[in-house]
Amino acid sequence: MTLKLWNTMANTLEEIDPIVAGEIRMYNCGPTVYSDPHIGNFRSFLMADLLRRVVDQRGFKTTQIMNITDVGHLTTDDVADATGEDKLEKKAREEGLDPFEIARNYEKIFHDNAEQLHLRKAHAYPRATDHIPEMITMIEQLIERGHAYEVPGVGVYFRVQSFDQYGCLSGNTLENLDSGSRIAVDDRKESPHDFALWKIDEKHLMQWDSPWGRGFPGWHIECSAMSHKYLGGTFDIHTGGEDNIFPHHECEIAQSVGSGVGEFAKVWVHARHLLVDGEKMSKSKGNFFTINDLFEKGYQGYEIRYSLINSHYRQPMNFTLQGLEGDSKAIQRIRSLREKLQAAESESATATEDLQQRLQSARRSFDDCIDDDLNISGALGVLHEEVRWLGREEPAGEGAGQALEFLRHCDEILGVIFVEEESAEEELSEECMGWIRDREQARKDKDWALADELRDRLKDAGVLIEDGPEGTTWSRIR
Ligand SMILES: [Zn+2]
Structure with missing residues (x-):
C-alpha cells in the first residue's frame, strides 16, 4: 500500500505492508466508559477513523476493533501497576448507580457521539466485562510460560524481569524505570515494576470467579485478550493516544508476546495530546469540553469533526472556541459550493478539458498528502484551493458533476462535506x-x-x- 505512517515502535515513517495481502486488521484503544467523552478522547478516535477510511478507500478488506473499557481502569493509571479506585466504581458512587449502569449509560453516549461525528462503525466494540474468560485463559498461559506469578490471596502479577523486550515501545526499560523514584515498593510483589493481571478483591462491585479467587482483571490484560480473539495474535495496526504508550501499550506487548499468541501489532500509531487555549484540558481550569458541550453551544457534528481532524495527528492540537468558529466558516464554504454544484448539475453543459485535468491532478495531490502519514492539513490545502477555483469558475452540467465527484472522493476520508445533519x-x-x-x-x-x-x-x-x-x-x- 502507498500509505506511510509514523510507527512509534520503530520511531520512523513506514510504508504499510499488510500481513495478509489485501487485508488490514486494526485495533483501537477505545473509551473508558465512566464519563462524557471529551474532545481529546475523540481526537484519538477520529485519527483511527481517518485511518479506517483511507484503508477502505484504497480497497482493502478492513477489520477494525475498538474496545470498551468497563472495568479495571484505576484512577492512578500513569504507572504500570495502577492504584486507586476503579474509575467506574468511583463514578457509580458519585451518581448513586450500579457500575454496570454507569458503563452502559456512558457507552451509549460514546456511540451517540461517534455517530454524530460521523465515525464509521468499527466491526466490533468488545467490552472488557464480556471477556473475562478470555483474560483468565491468557493469564494462565502467562503463568505457564514463567511470565506471571500468583500471590495467594492477592492476585496475579506479570513478571516484568522475565520479558526482555519490556520498554521496546516507550523506552521505559527496567533500567530507566529504576532511576525514577515514583514506583511504590510492595513486599508482595517480586519487583516493584510488576503489574497486576488479576486482583483479588471481594469488595470490588464488579467481580468474577477465577482460579486465584474472586476479583477483577488489571486494566491492560483486556486489550491483549480481545485483540487476540478478534484479530489474531499478529495484526497490522494498533492505535491510541500518546498517553497510552506507557504504561498501557508497553504492558499489552508484554502480555500478548509473552503469552505466545503471536507478534502482536506491527505498526503503532499514536495521536498527540490536545490542548485547550494552550493549556492541558482540566475541569478545574474551566477549559474542559465534552463533545456534548459543543453540541450544546449549537455546533453541528461535521463542524466539530472538521475542527478535530484538521491538524496533523502527531502535532499537539490547540483547541479554541475561536478556532472552531473559524473552522466552521471554512467547512461552510465547501458545503455551499457543494450545494451550488448540485443545483447546477442538471444544466446541460460539457466539462472543459482544463477542468478535468485540474480535478485529476488535485485528486492525486490530495491522495499524496493523505498517504504521507495522514497529512490532513496538506490535503485540506489542496481541497480549499480547488474550492476557491471552482467557486470562481462555476462549472455546470457535466463539469459540476465531475467537481462533485472530486468532493465526494475527498469526503470519503474527511466525512464533513456530504454528511447531512438532522433538519x-x-x-x-x-x-x-x-x-x-x-x-x-x-x-x-x-x-x-x-x-x-x-x-x-x-x-x-x-x-x-x-x-x-x-x-x-x-x-x-x-
Ligand atoms: Zn488498550
Missing part, C-alpha cells in the same frame, strides 16, 4: 417553534407590534429570525 427544525424547542408560527401569523395579519415582540422573544432564546425574499428563516445565535 434544523427538529432541534428547536416546541415553544420556539410555536413563537415562529405565531409570528408568521402576526405578519399575515399585519400585526407588526406582535411580530416584533415575538422576534425579540426568540432572540432572547438564542434564535435569530430573518425575513428574506424566499420567506422567513431562522438560525441559532452563537
